[in-house]
Amino acid sequence: MTAIKHDVVALGNAIVDVIGRCSDAFLQKHGAAKGSMRLVDAATIATLYKEMGPAVEISGGSAANTMVGVASFGGRAGFIGKVADDEFGRIFGHDIAAAGVTFATKPAKGGAPTARSLILVTPDGERTMNTFLGVSPELNHGEVDADLVKGAAIVYLEGYLFDQPAAKAAFRQAATLARQAGRKVALTLSDGFCVDRHRAEFLDLIRKEVDILFANEAEITSLYQTKVFDDAARSARADVGIAVLTRSAKGSLILSGDKAVTVTPEPVAKVVDTTGAGDLYAAGFLYGLSQGKPLDQCGRLGSIAAAEIISHIGARPEKSLAKLARDRGI
């Protein structure tokens, strides 16, 4: 029996975000669906980068952002994901370790570069992502540190990894390892289009292996192929122990057995960049759950973290989330 050393350990893409502002017309010209994530190849990302405006580079990756958030709350977090031995890989590795997250996945030598995502932020603060996965899909069986996974109270899986056949195996292996060790498995659906590409597999995984499911409205309605949020929510409640459904400005809904908790969003003076809103909501929720807090407080912690992240550029917190929570009496 492995002792618990981490509150949450995540598997996800190791990505550096390249964030810049653009107009709605720029998205249309380049065929990018606003608010979504699409995978692009090396040539496309080069063209987009050339045409986009000045940018800022900040470590990202959905589940990686979530783990940095857990650490910022004071939780013990770990991350498994693949970078290359290049400048972006060094940036990613530095930032996640400097944030206090255990990160021991070895960089790949030669081959594809570290993943990057061109994130285009429109004047309304919405982000649209164009991701070149580079070396990230090389995360496979051999990279899953079994001790790290078995020693985590919760294992958190990033839905985006489902776009990568090699990584998908690592993903299921981690879920199985966690369940065998008596741990909880959490999953985020990541993106409505991603759900659409892998619906059957997601449903199978959720019903068999997942204890805690994170999804926004677009993702959960895509999963259950309905336009009616309440119908999707009802299905999710039946399929999983805890369903955490985020609804942007409408707040979030947490369903568990016969309980339903509605969480109002934390007020934000000005939405600058929504990148990482869902990632950081998950950070607060998972941290709260790992500390045995009731569901409404878990949701409140999620809202506090999401509010911090959308008030500035980038998906890594600029303030101590532990302090923000304390200031709000949690």
Added chain:
Amino acid sequence: MTAIKHDVVALGNAIVDVIGRCSDAFLQKHGAAKGSMRLVDAATIATLYKEMGPAVEISGGSAANTMVGVASFGGRAGFIGKVADDEFGRIFGHDIAAAGVTFATKPAKGGAPTARSLILVTPDGERTMNTFLGVSPELNHGEVDADLVKGAAIVYLEGYLFDQPAAKAAFRQAATLARQAGRKVALTLSDGFCVDRHRAEFLDLIRKEVDILFANEAEITSLYQTKVFDDAARSARADVGIAVLTRSAKGSLILSGDKAVTVTPEPVAKVVDTTGAGDLYAAGFLYGLSQGKPLDQCGRLGSIAAAEIISHIGARPEKSLAKLARDRGI
């Protein structure tokens, strides 16, 4: 006679900033004088990077920031500076071109990497810089595009370049080219310690070649080896056509012949990061001057740009400076 194609062309270090937060104790531990810039070698920058917290990468370089500011006001700006053919070099080149600045200096192949500056921001918003110059000093005679320099109404020189013997020659060459073409030469002293290292050469250059001098209190008092600001200001007025002296929260003082103009600073809700305050003040001033505006309006434009830059992380504007100026009736 070369026609004027640019309002301002600058020579400076081509640097990517790596910006993170730190405590005052961290600066003391690493022997960094708060508010200054020091040059460090590859080993030192690696150690500092390892120990510093999470960071954000944003294109920087003092004179490069100024040129991006000039372009953001709607001015025609150009930049001459050396990067390597690496990831940071591509970031620098992309960002300055995407901001609308003419940048045609070829990247160096092989050899030292692109310059980077670890910028440590303390809780008071003050920045302390640790710069590894990498390939930047390889800017030398051959790199100065004579047509670009002669076609600029104002040539702007970054004092930091004086730390590099090879670049110093390029610097003086550009000043001579500009004067021969009947253009104006502007210089920023960049840093008090930098002035201390090169006082005699700075004074010689200022008296012989410079029309417009930018300095803050630490720099101008270091130049004239006095503790009394008013004495230093008097000396500067005698040595140069226009002396522009910035005084942080006290605003700025512009001296030209028998004219003395005091400019109050633009109000700022919260100082987040002072990186680039001087660079952007210079941008506003130079843009105004190139448009033939009176000195008080040039100073006002400088204050508007400085206020924008210190309200967020990084030394490149996030808002259109042209729009900010219009909103304020200039």
